[in-house]
Amino acid sequence: MTAQRRPVVLLRPVPGTSVIHRLWAGTKLIVVFVVSLLLSFYPGWIAIGLMALLVIVALRLAHISRGVVPSLPRWLWILLLFGALTAAMGGGDPVLQLWSQEIAVGGLLKFLRFTALSIVLLVLGAMVSWTTNVADVAPAITTLGRPLKWLRIPVDDWAVALALALRAFPMLLDEFRLLYAARRLRPRPLAPDGTARRRRLADLVDMLAAGVTVALRRADEMGDAITARGGTGQISAAPxxxxxxxxxALGIVGTLCVIAIVMEVKGFSGR
Structure with a gap:
């Protein structure tokens, strides 16, 4: 019996409470932005290692269990292996001396560094979604973007649009999964190859039409619910x-970022 695959669960907070859960949503958004900015300008091993340590400690403090992490498909591991092999063929410094052979591992190290950087950013974003209530995002964005109101930028409207998108995404994802499961339960009629190919295209069009219909129905229901609760202004008006x-938390993250920048500038990153 094969183990059941764990699906991707995003934009839904993990039940429970912790130090990370109690952080302000704006703090988590600032941390994601600062870490992304740091790794964009200083993508060295020291910076990646420090940010990975920060993410691991945050996961431990948030009590994120292993069951929350989705199962990786087999094709992704094959793709990573193929990328590592092709990157290793690129060569480059440094060069390792293995007996009488010289092996250039520069390309492989660059691939591994890029993969580690991507994993850190993905896990950081996932942790924010696992520990943050979607309803807290819009008020946080409104507070963070308050200085932009002096430039007549519609921060409140942007915050409301983002909040509605975050709320609708898990709902629509479940609806599409239900439609796909219902489509798979339908019997497949026997037909020649050409007819079967055209039927698959027609089924795809039917699925897209059904998805658009479900999205419009959900949007209408959400609009009625928002109107009954006082309009869109209530979404971003919470203190x-x-x-x-x-x-x-911001002081700790800022200190780690400064340490990473100093070590990168001084050349201790090992690149």
Whole structure:
């Protein structure tokens, strides 16, 4: 019996409470932005290692179990192996001396560094979605973007649009999964190859039409619910501001970023 695959669960907070759960949503957004900016300008091993350590500690503090992590498909491992092999063939410094052979591993190291950087950013974003209530995102964005209102930028409208998109994404994903499961339960009629190919194309069009219909129906229901609760202004009007715990978290992240930048500038990154 094969083990059951764990699906991707995003934009739904993990039940429970922890230090990470109690952080302000704006703090988590700032951390994601700062870490992404740091790794974009200083993608060295030291910076990646420090940010990976930060993510691991945050996962432990948030009590994220292994069951939350989705199962990786086999084709992804094959794709990573193929990428590593092709990158290794590119050569480049440094060169390892293995007995009488010289092996250039520069390309492989660059691929591994890029893969590690991508994993850190993906896990960081996933952790934010696992520990943040979607309803807290819009007020946090409104608070963070308050200085932009002086430039007559519609921050509140942007926050409402983002909040509605985040709320609708898991709902629509479940609807599409239900449609796909219902489509697979339908019997497949026997037909010649050409007819079967045209039938598959017609089924794809039917699935897209059904998906659009479901999305419009859900949008209408969500619009009625928002109107009954006082309009879209209530989504971003909730009080939202950082607390003492958030300043401590931002100070820790800022300190790690400064350490990473200093070590990268001084040349201790090992690149």
């Amino acid at each position: 939202s501001r950082p607390r003492r715990l958030d300043w401590i």
